[in-house]
Amino acid sequence: xxxxxxxxxxxxxxxxxxxxxxxxxxxxxxxxxxxxxxxxxxxxxxxxxxxxxxxxxxxxxxxxxxxxxxxxxxxxxxxxxxxxxxxxxxxxxxxxxxxxxxxxxxxxxxxxxxxxxxxxxxxxxxxxxxxxxxxxxxxxxxxxxxxxxxxxxxxxxxxxxxxxxxxxxxxxxxxxxxxxxxxxxxxxxxxxxxxxxxxxxxxxxxxxxxxxxxxxxxxxxxxxxxxxxxxxxxxxxxxxxxxxxxxxxxxxxxxxxxxxxxxxxxxxxxxxxxxxxxxxxxxxxxxxxxxxxxxxxxxxxxxxxxxxxxxxxxxxxxxxxxxxxxxxxxxxxxxxxxxxxxxxxxxxxxxxxxxxxxxxxxxxxxxxxxxxxxxxxxxxxxxxxxxxxxxxxxxxxxxxxxxxxxx
Ligand SMILES: [Zn+2]
Numbered sequence: 001x002x003x004x005x006x007x008x009x010x011x012x013x014x015x016x017x018x019x020x021x022x023x024x025x026x027x028x029x030x031x032x033x034x035x036x037x038x039x040x041x042x043x044x045x046x047x048x049x050x051x052x053x054x055x056x057x058x059x060x061x062x063x064x065x066x067x068x069x070x071x072x073x074x075x076x077x078x079x080x081x082x083x084x085x086x087x088x089x090x091x092x093x094x095x096x097x098x099x100x101x102x103x104x105x106x107x108x109x110x111x112x113x114x115x116x117x118x119x120x121x122x123x124x125x126x127x128x129x130x131x132x133x134x135x136x137x138x139x140x141x142x143x144x145x146x147x148x149x150x151x152x153x154x155x156x157x158x159x160x161x162x163x164x165x166x167x168x169x170x171x172x173x174x175x176x177x178x179x180x181x182x183x184x185x186x187x188x189x190x191x192x193x194x195x196x197x198x199x200x201x202x203x204x205x206x207x208x209x210x211x212x213x214x215x216x217x218x219x220x221x222x223x224x225x226x227x228x229x230x231x232x233x234x235x236x237x238x239x240x241x242x243x244x245x246x247x248x249x250x251x252x253x254x255x256x257x258x259x260x261x262x263x264x265x266x267x268x269x270x271x272x273x274x275x276x277x278x279x280x281x282x283x284x285x286x287x288x289x290x291x292x293x294x295x296x297x298x299x300x301x302x303x304x305x306x307x308x309x310x311x312x313x314x315x316x317x318x319x320x321x322x323x324x325x326x327x328x329x330x331x332x333x334x335x336x337x338x339x340x341x342x343x344x345x346x347x348x349x350x351x352x353x354x355x356x357x358x359x360x361x362x363x364x365x366x367x368x369x370x371x372x373x374x375x376x377x378x379x380x381x382x383x384x385x386x387x388x389x390x391x392x393x394x395x396x397x398x399x400x401x402x403x404x405x406x407x
Pocket of ligand 1: 147182280293296297298333334335337339340341342343344
């Protein structure tokens with residue numbers, strides 16, 4: 001965490017115009033940094049403002065607690081929620097004009113009463129949906145080709161995303177935008193709908209009125225869909241309906257909580273999906289992990305330790321010629337103002353793409369362990385997630401140190 005405080009900010013700000021300007025600057029700074037969330041946390045004497053950036057917290061500012069009522073009121077006004085309600089949690093949304101890119105940025109705001117005032121967390125949904133596409137997912141060429149090929153079929157494709165929560169949206173929509181919605185009937189059920197995509201029939205889960213993934217999937221039959229996106233497989237019923245949809249000639253995209261591509265099969269069998277149906281319905285599991293990308297401004301040559309070198313050779317040995325590996329130069333970030341002295345800027349994904357070729361089918365039917373499936377997939381040229389990460393280190397996108405953390 002960066003502990004350099006902005007001393008000027010400790011001065012009490014009483015002037016509302018000052019607060020307006022302050023909040024605008026805060027949003028701009030957060031978006032510049034690609035922070036995912038802004039936390040506004042009142043304590044007894046201070047108001048802490050922290051950004052979550054690439055999974056970690058950065059202390060953005062520390063203000064005198066006297067600023068809090070201005071701050072909360074202003075944010076409540078912007079997000080159109082009740083100003084006088086401070087006993088119950090509230091949710092709202094702010095649309096902020098990010099002038100540098102003339103982009104409207106959606107910021108989802110949530111308040112929660114605490115011992116000291118209300119705490120506010122804002123999730124920044126920066127990406128302009130027009131920028132989301134399959135090329136922007138950091139898939140290495142061989143995996144991009146596999147994904148593209150699988151999309152030409154009517155099967156079930158599952159994404160395993162980690163950490164859970166945000167960012168799977170980007171991948172799902174990246175894949176979805178491969179299709180022209182005017183040529184297909186695309187139906188999605190999301191939780192929540194974060195981006196609106198033209199000509200895609202998007203719907204939002206409403207558990208309070210029993211509008212869930214399974215009720216939606218059942219009524220879709222009469223909506224003549226081609227491509228179905230189920231936001232998340234959470235229960236047996238949804239899993240079974242998704243398999244049925246794939247077996248009746250639909251392309252089904254969905255996500256599930258598991259640790260790896262291979263573990264997904266076990267998870268689904270544990271949800272009582274028939275293994276033989278699963279073997280014929282499932283086409284691909286993409287496992288992805290969000291990771292740190294080197295700051296391009298302060299990048300410098302990395303001298304690997306012997307132990308790192310040995311591991312790199314051991315992991316990349318099966319897929320890269322020894323002579324080529326000898327000449328590879330690795331990089332790491334140092335620190336600079338652009339990355340807030342953290343060495344990294346932005347995030348990217350590491351992937352493991354498991355295609356259910358014919359050799360996988362008997363393994364699924366026999367309910368083999370995740371390890372057996374994984375080994376078989378590696379024999380059939382699956383790039384493991386660690387290999388993928390190290391390949392990205394070869395391409396100067398991440399450091400060897402970060403890639404080896406996956407082991
Ligand atoms: Zn830097």
